Amino acid sequence: xxxxxxxxxxxxxxxxxxxxxxxxxxxxxxxxxxxxxxxxxxxxxxxxxxxxxxxxxxxxxxxxxxxxxxxxxxxxxxxxxxxxxxxxxxxxxxxxxxxxxxxxxxxxxxxxxxxxxxxxxxxxxx
Numbered sequence: 837x838x839x840x841x842x843x844x845x846x847x848x849x850x851x852x853x854x855x856x857x858x859x860x861x862x863x864x865x866x867x868x869x870x871x872x873x874x875x876x877x878x879x880x881x882x883x884x885x886x887x888x889x890x891x892x893x894x895x896x897x898x899x900x901x902x903x904x905x906x907x908x909x910x911x912x913x914x915x916x917x918x919x920x921x922x923x924x925x926x927x928x929x930x931x932x933x934x935x936x937x938x939x940x941x942x943x944x945x946x947x948x949x950x951x952x953x954x955x956x957x958x959x960x961x962x
Contacts, residue, residue, distance in 0.1 A: 849913060850882035850933070857894035857918030858886055867915045870901055877903040880911065881937045885929025895919040895933035899940060919920045 844851075857864060859927055880902045887893040900913040917936060 840960045847882040847884050849900065849911075850884035850888070850896045851953075852883045853898055853916050853935075854886035854894045854896035854929075855917050857896055857920050858892050859887055860918075863920045864918045865916065868885070868913050870912045870914045873903055876905075877901045879887070879914075882936050883930070883933035884950060885931070886931050887929060893921040895921065895929040895931075895936065897933050897936075897937040897940070899913060 843902065853866075878901070880900050882898045882900070883896065885893065887897045895916045898913050899918040900911055902909055902911050919929075919932055920942065921932070
């Protein structure tokens with residue numbers, strides 16, 4: 837299993853699901869009718885945490901399938917979870933999303949640490 841930390845532009849689906857969770861002000865799950873082609877597909881897990889005010893935040897994760905189709909690739913979500921938080925900080929929402937994704941993937945829980953420069957650092961527990 838390979839874990840990559842990708843820039844914000846690559847988690848648009850999880851970002852949208854976090855927004856939807858905050859709009860609904862409740863946690864939700866959604867499963868999609870997706871059939872992976874095991875020879876030409878890779879699993880892609882996206883996570884995000886969102887904060888709108890001190891009373892509205894959410895964590896989200898989306899597990900999807902990245903499939904080679906000829907010379908191109910397509911992405912299809914397989915399942916998504918939005919976890920509604922009240923009175924939480926964005927870093928806590930991000931941490932919740934990462935821990936939930938790790939749980940779904942069967943790996944040790946990651947830790948999200950805030951660095952001195954204000955950016956986040958992803959670490960895995962040993």
